[in-house]
Amino acid sequence: MADKAARPAAAHGGPASVPLTELPVRGRVDCTGFIESVTYQPANEQAHFSAIVVDRIAHRGDTGPLTRLRVIWLGRRKVPGIEPGTVLRLEGMVTPRDGMPTMFNPRYEILSRQEHQ
Template structure:
């Protein structure tokens, strides 16, 4: 299969195998996303983990008593104004141990990317660099990979 530029499609790399710098194609699951408040520069940040780890569990039990209407309680922002949605602790997998097992993905100028939430499977292509000890890709090309509908 060739892309629009006529190049052969490369195989996706594991997050663990990413170089410190260079163009990469990788594949993984979103572990967490960070939303910034309206008074800060627009950016959308996601943390990606390897695709060979099982998909994280993203369902949360209702926090309220009657009718399960406790979801509104989880919508308040912390004191610093940054909201981070993480995968529920105690899911099927162990949390990755080191920074090389995670990839930070940053979309500058965007406050939200429709379809990109914790647990979503993505294929990314872009330039990777080390930033604050974590491999980071800014404004990558991305593909949301289909997932099974839950019944």
């Protein structure tokens, strides 16, 4: 994660799109990535749903490091369509949390889903 300021806003008034490899330490961003994993919380814990978003899907033999972004939806136990393999466009504020860039309650758009066979 580079120590950079957020990029300037795009022409539509929102943040400019950045690759996950260029996320600022803090700031509003628009980015795209693949859901690597999701975490469901037990019913006796505070409701939130989280996912790890990566810059690419790792394949066998791929030794390059993955860039990860934790995404957390507060007050929800599940977000429809958010599952491993899904490609998302996310928009929100990035902040460091427990050593990982994290985005809370982002706006999102599902771009594609991995087909299950």
